Amino acid sequence: MRANFPVRLGPAEDALIAQLKAAGADSTAERITVAGLPTRRVESYHYTDLKTLLRAIPPVANAANEASAPALRIPGAFNLMIANGAIQNAATAPAGVIVGKADGGVLTTRDDVLVHINGALAKEALTLTLENSVDPVIQVERRIEGEAAHVADALKVFVADDASATIVETFSGSDAAHVGNHATYLSVGRNAVVTHITIDLSARAVSHFATNEYQLADGARLRTLVIHAGAGLARTHVFPRMAGAGAHADLTGLNLVADGQHADITMETLHAVPHTSSQPLFKSIVRGRAKAIVQGKLVVARDAQKTDAKFMHQGLMLSDEAEILSKPELEIYADDVVCGHGSTCGMIDEDSLFYLMSRGIPKSEAETMLVRGFIAELFDPIDDEELNEALQTIVDSWLMVGK
């Protein structure tokens, strides 16, 4: 029900409205003036009440020219960087990769405040056109440097028909209380095979928001992996549109959260045409008093017959105070489909732990093995050895901090 009196706006909303107006985004500013940031009463933000969680919006970022080392080293990768929203010069691109710039606003409009804000504030977009298969991993570093800043940036990728590529995005920067709002639009051509990994490695003080939108053509195969392993508050949107017959997406993600952190992966997959499939598989590992959320919505359009999709979220609680929340949703307008959802949640299995320890493996090492085992399903399909190794180090260092 809509209240018929104006909502009370907080300092975060005031700052945001001023920034939007300064950018000429009057309609977005107006929306926030009327409704405020979404609260738990807005269904898609029920578990991530932005009005409560987002206390301040820092000033819009000044351009930065950063040349610091990548937050995650992937040997042999081709590196690109966006620092404080500005696209940095890159080394010579591998054959078939065209690097360019375009205006910001890469996402399709939808009723979501973070999407609106990105569209209004992202000035420019890094564009990548992959004309053929690209061997080296393409790594896009997105950084927010210096004093606390509000940054909106954008990336647009086109992968040509029959091409294959692995794209990794990392989010990091200085320790200040930044708010990052990142957008990626990825179009996967006919029969193209793409792996897209986004990893939040920002500082604890950061609020990290990202929206990953995908468009899949006939026979396209996409694997995505979202990893939340940094910001105090993180929310990543995964919005694939299965738009070509035979398209398949493995949509995966991992929330790694500890004391005081809040991480949310919100997926909404649209199966728009017949004969497409998706396999959403998300995992959350929570330690201390912290919260991990995965929302997964499968939308099947009216004639999208033979859609095959199953959403799964598995949680591993490493403490009693941990909270792991799942919200699966099915919105199905076709009748000949196989769709489902499931979720499980548990602690480390005591019998498994005892078995490993009975062979001489000390408790903390045995726990690490079991946690790695829990995640294996997400990492095993990542064939690039150096990349796989790099992903393991993220988990290992997260576990190490907790010991």
Add this chain to the structure above:
Amino acid sequence: MTTPVLEIRNLHARIEEREILKGVNLIIPPGEVHAIMGRNGSGKSTLSYVLAGKEDYEITEGEVLLNGENILEMEPDERAAAGLFLAFQYPIEIPGVATMTFLKAALNAQRKARGEAELSTPDFMRAVKEAGAQLNIDNDMLKRPLNVGFSGGEKKRAEIMQMALLKPSLAVLDETDSGLDIDALQVVSKGVNALRDGQRSMLVITHYQRLLNHIVPDVVHVFSDGRIVESGDKDLALKLEAQGYASYGGEAA
């Protein structure tokens, strides 16, 4: 007198207010193989878990000495490093943990705990290959996640392979024969017998006499209602097989 490998003195253990072990006494000298036979539910697996250090049990009385050292205060991994090995009646499947990764972690953790250097990868591979060959464990099995999708027999063979690799001073085999056909039983027994070296001791828990034709024990103990009620030589097993456990009292399982 040489120090026994295992000495259990008046061991009492309970789970959830229920006493399961009611005063177990047992001495196993170096190199001897002792069998424990008893009906289902008499507490045999409980004894094996208590020895290995499973948390669920409360020890209310008694002592367990491994090579003269009291182990009841030790964590399971410390007991393993001290020379104890339990072949589980029901080995646990652990998805996501590769068998080779597990074996290497176990072997090196024990070596580290004993102050020995870690094995190099080639030395480790050689050791695994050697242990595996005896028990018909091929590369294919080693590539799978730990015990996942192994048949009952494969699991038991994998347990004995782990034992061959870890070279404990005391091996407790809990119903290693259950679920094995005669061929598998022979492979497993051969693997076990190959590890009898005059020093290593074994406690072979079984329900059936059959296993003891293959792994011939020095002493047979009859276990009933949480304690050892009779001990004798290997012929005691034959007597049990013929007469059943009825004469030892306790509830039928």
